[in-house]
Amino acid sequence: MSLMLCHRAVDHLQNGTRIMASLRCIVVTPEKTVLDAKTDFIALPLYDGEVGIAPGRAPLIGRLAYGQMRLRSGDTVDRYYVDGGFIQVTGNVVTVLTNRAVPVAEVDPIAARQQLANALKLPASTPELEGIRDRAVAQARGQLSAARAAS
């Protein structure tokens, strides 16, 4: 009996979370809070691959890469370009700390291509210089892929 009750409680809890399930997404840059909205699902570019976050995810701290962030609420998908930084997930609150967050439509593909060309020309003779170059290249490629997603 108590087991059944317990099960029912769990069911109830799951249904409960499913009904009111939504994530609160806060995007903060050093200049302003870009976004503070409720959403159903978030996909983010992490340093070593994309991560998807649905409500009820375990706490996470992650390092962001350069690329597009997708926010899905209902049938609409908002796409933003995020410029590195961090993500912190606690409870159903997702905090994105990034240098720059803009809707993908505002990313300039021509400037990004130019940046990529410049970045590829950087010297990579020592490990430190190689690291600097890799970062510049990754940033330019992230912008390009975000711009491509917009078109």
Add this chain to the structure above:
Amino acid sequence: MAKARALEKRRGSIRNIRKITRTMELIANAQFKRAMDRVTAASAYTQRITELVDDLAHSGLDVSHPLLEQHPETDRAVMLVLTSNRGMCGGDNGNIFRVAFGQYEHIVAEVPNVEVEVSGKRGISALAYRKIELQKTYTHFENQPSYKDVEAVANGLMDRYVTGEIDRLDVVYMKYLSSSKQQAVAETLLPMGTLGEDQSELDRGVDGSGYEFQPSVESILEEVVPTSLRVQLFKCFLDSAVSEHISRMVAMKGATENADEIIRQLSMAYNRARQSQITNDIMEVIGGAEALKS
């Protein structure tokens, strides 16, 4: 009538000056509020970064990063001086120069090669007057320095530090303490030493070990350190912008009050001169009439 007219003219020009100073005061006031909003927004970011560092510290990590380490020999130092592009802001720039010259002497005594970089036209002319060689100058940081511009400067300096080209970075700027107190300070940003003073306050109630770190704690740390430096430099720029607006507000308020005082005195002198002139005229008329009668 000559004296009264001269006074009237002078009063008119003081009135014009008063109009200008009063307008500048209002503009400075508005810009100060906007700059203050930016400082608040930036501190929201800084606070979250600090929390993140706290959580990282909870995971019992040994913090090490090239930016935190001191180079074995300090051979080349960079001093960055943040001044304003415009004058009319009281002692703001003067105070910065005083600290900057002191710091310059100090660094030159310790380090063989010193590069000086300056932001703001005021600083450029003041240091050029002192015959201090400037390696780089920036004049594009206006009332509201954008993070993108500051980031570019910070990245350039960090890259040079990591590759061993420079061994030290000092920033001289006006630190905002409160709206009634700002102080010109020289701070050493590189090497960073520790990641803020938050290492000691580890009891924040939240257990950081509950976090999953992706891809790894080391990788996150690799990014946290440069980010916190960038934010620190951004804060310096914001602080100096806010301080400039406050100083200008105070200076222009003083100027407007002084103009009011001068106008009051001139008005009084003008009225006296005018009255004595009229008395004189009447005396002359009466004198003339008396002369005709006899």
